Amino acid sequence: MSAAEADDRAESIRMIRDSAAAVVPPDGDLKRVRALRFQAPGFDPAMLRQMGEMGWIGLRVPEAMGGAGLGLGEMCALAEELGRGLAPEPLIGAALSAQLLATAGGKGSLPKLLAGETLLLTAWQERADTLEAPGTPEAPRRFLPMAGGAAGFLLPVRVGSRLSLYELPAAALRVATEPTQDGGHFGTVTPPRDLGRPVAEDIGTALADALDEAALVTAAYLLGGMERAFAMTLDYLRTRQQFGRIIGTFQALQHRAADLKMQVALTRASIEAAAAALDAGASGDARRAVVSRAKARAAEASLLVTRQSIQLHGGIGYTDDYDVGLYLRKAMVMANQFGSASLHRRRFMTVSPEVEE
């Protein structure tokens, strides 16, 4: 990339971050997020529409298909800002569906999905902690965030040796929900016997690629959340007094804060390197290796940073009224989505080349 291209890119990423202010209040106020917790559907459909209008659902969809045609650098920056504000809208799930429909040639309800008018979620997952979609007909699809608010579902189903994609209205399937720690829910979706005609065929590669992107974008969302929790913790260390001193003067706490800072910095470097590699066209094992690195790091670091944030706050951090706990609960839900740290470590070892000396 030339210097001028790099500057343009940085500007594009900055603009995306700024636009996130429409959803994430700059003062860190989480009133909106709190009001949506543990209520159906767990997010604000009007806000999802607004996200559609701003082009976020189709951020990665080519312009010819009605999307914005932007890169993962932009998508990760956006997810990070949303993670900072704990936005509960299922943008990652909606974007995943949009990409599948786009790679299938823009069929089905893509325009309405991009506009945020219709929420379509992709019901691909058949067991915990996996990135494989076997497409077993009639097998219940699990762990689908915000499924209770979806108007319809995309179902990858194995036909012969390939995956076909079916689009079904919510009314055509059985959807059961279980509440999650962050105030949202997971849906279990049971496909009907009769799926009708597929909207696309042979989507295996497209789905695997889209799941990888979703894993990376999830890592970015976790990064935003851990950074905000860490910033709140630093503020607390700078002001809270005990034993007649500001507790941030204690070296034991300073060094722990330094350790958390390094985890945040490694997570950012890992995610940005992965996004840059994918935007530069990394494919196959090289692509999977960088995604796995970023997701493994983000999963572990987000859990570490948020639980240490509780510890460094002391009792106040353990109250539901204080916001730092919301970041812990979000990390608990998202750290293992699109693959846990241990899954990604295993995958990294199978796809990564040797250490370069």
Place this chain on the structure above:
Amino acid sequence: MDAIRIPPPAELDGLEDEHFRQVVRAFLHENYPEELRNPPKRLHWAENKVWYMTLAEKGWLCPGWPKEHGGLGLSPAKQIILTEEYERHGVARTNDHGIVMLGPLVIKYGTEEQKRRFLPKILTGEHIWCQGYSEPNAGSDLAALRTEAVLDGDHYVVNGQKIWTTLAMDANWIFLLVRTDKNAKKQEGISFLLVDMKTPGITVRPIINLEMHDEFCETFFDNVRVPKENLVGQLNKGWDMAKALLGFERIFLGSPRQSGYALSRLKILAERMGVWEEASFQDQYARLRLEFEDLKALYGTFVDRLKRGQSLGPDVSMLKIIQTELFQKITDTMLEIAGENAGLLEPLDGNRDLNIGGLYIQARPATIYGGSNEIQRNILSKNVLELPG
């Protein structure tokens, strides 16, 4: 390899980065003594002199010095490329304190007379310098140093003791931080003094370290008379000068190279011990590999900053901590999987790649030198995270 023309030194800074890298490779291929590649210990002058003199003859000795003083005038970005290629080739460090520390300080703060007197002799290898900063009671708290210099006519009289003076036995000159005002605040009473090691009253005593190597020395000063024109810069400004010289080179303490070397040896050892395929080892190894890859990504962001002409901030301390602690974790893992072989004094099977105990011991000082990791964490918490006190 296709022969790459090696341009004259004055042209090197003008090359395009990738071309420059190829030139460095060709230069090393052509000139570096094969038997000195990847030495297991820091070499003494008698061993690395041949390489120092080759660099001197070819005009490659001082990459960071301006051309007018006989350096290559390379940008930080090119110096990083040069260092990467030296590391890749396994080039040994020379007795480089004159090149890396003293030269730049004299160029920045010295008089014209001092520049004429000292710089050419570094370039010819006539003066080999060592650094007299640390003292027995001034390590991490360096500003507490007590070796004092008292003016007596045209001379300063130096009394005191320095420690960890690397390769002092090989050096014929030493640069010192000395106390010249005992009543000032501790950082404000320190000056910078150049001392000929042949001056009467200097005693050098080697220290055997855990590698059983005499890399460090204690250096004693007993009424050592130093001409007052050997003071560099202003009186009592030595601390500020030494600190101002901590430039972008700090990035090298965080170079992933050391960990990359250790990681590849860990794999060789795991295969030798028959644990490579075990799931529990694979997970252990994956954690180290991921830490290494993410460190490389983070290191890359700092290199990019230098390439854009920015200077490094205090956050560069992160690299040093992450790199050195990863290096140690890798050697810890080697020790753990080696069984009783961990205790061997010599490399397993006589194979230098299986230097289990040696590498474990080599990794220990990494978290101590260059500002201990505890000091680095203090820097991060105060200057990056802005925590109080």
